[in-house]
Amino acid sequence: DGKTPLHYAAIRGDLLCVNVNVVANLLENGAQVDARDKDGKTPLHYAAIRGDLLGVNVNVVANLLENGAQVDARDKEEKTPLHYAAMVEDDKVVAHLLEKGAQVDARDKDEKTALHYAAMKGHAVVVVHLLQKGAQVDAKDKDDKAALELATYAMRGDIVELLQDAIDRESYESRPHTSQTPETGIGELLACMAGGT
Secondary structure: OOOOHHHHHHHOOOOOOHHHHHHHHHHHOOOOOOOOOOOOOOHHHHHHHHOOOOOOHHHHHHHHHHOOOOOOOOOOOOOOHHHHHHHOOOHHHHHHHHHOOOOOOOOOOOOOOHHHHHHHHOOHHHHHHHHHOOOOOOOOOOOOOOHHHHHHHOOOHHHHHHHHHHHHHHHHHHOOOOOOOOOOHHHHHHHHHOOOO
16 A cells, blocks of 8 residues: 555554654654655645544644655645645644645645635634635635535534635725725715715
């Protein structure tokens, strides 16, 4: 299957605390940090896929990145570690990947971003992290679906509300506002408030 010992240590990183040390030892002894298996996945992909159930795997992710792992490495499906972390609701790993420069709007072969996956899986905390880092709310996948539509199909009202708020904010910030200069804006505003035109 093409997996190296480093792949396996990353896969098991959240289950056995000792694997944080195993990862470090393997890297110190020359393990290739971006080795690929038959699916094109690196150890960082697997660390993101495993999630951080016991609060350990974020350390594996950090160790891999500190040793030169490509934060936006793509597998055969064009997925990055951020896609996988968003799928498994790993907000700690998502935050760490974003902090280390992961492309928030990277698209996989289906044109989905991490926001698409977080929205359809119902991962509110991950959605918030992605939006705070500027995720494109209206990005559409190959089926012409945006994250809002996927959250709606999944009946995730909390995610729908978050995404709709983000869309409303973007819409408000992008439209022209009345001038606030004394000569034009304030007079127009006061006249409107007084019922004038």
